[in-house]
Amino acid sequence: MQGALTRYRIIAWIVGMVLLALTLGMVLKYGPTKDATLVETVGFFHGFLYMVYLIATFDLSRRVPWPFKRxxxxxxxxxxxxxxxxxxRHVTRHWVPEPAPALSE
Known part of the structure; x- marks a missing residue:
């Protein structure tokens, strides 16, 4: 389960950063500069990485039994x-149980 959480956390940050770049590109595209270069470049990557994000989220939700709505x-x-x-941050702190402490012999 820890590997699934780590994969989810990494891809969540990457998707978040790429989405912010895409949002900036939309501002530039529809703003005074009318430059669509950033949207054309980043849009494809966000779409691909979002699919990876969906897979990582699904994997984590199956390992940690989440309700479908969550x-x-x-x-x-x-x-x-x-x-x-x-x-x-919310998933890491609240929706994934803490690992059991190791038993010392």
Whole structure:
């Protein structure tokens, strides 16, 4: 389960950063500069990385038995700027049980 959590945390941060770059690109595209270069470049990567994010979220939700609604909400967090960062922190702190302490002999 720890590996699934680590994969989820890494891809959540990557998707969040790429989504912020895409949002900046949208501001540039529809702003005074009308430059769509950033959107054309980053848009493809965000789409691909979002699919990886969905797979990592699904994998984590199966290892830690989440209700279907929680899984869908975490998956949708990758579509709203800054929300994937919050969701990653919330998942790590509240929705994944702490590992059992090792028994010392």
């Amino acid at each position: 899984m869908v909400l975490v998956m949708l967090a990758g579509t709203v700027p800054f929300l994937s960062f919050w969701a990653e």
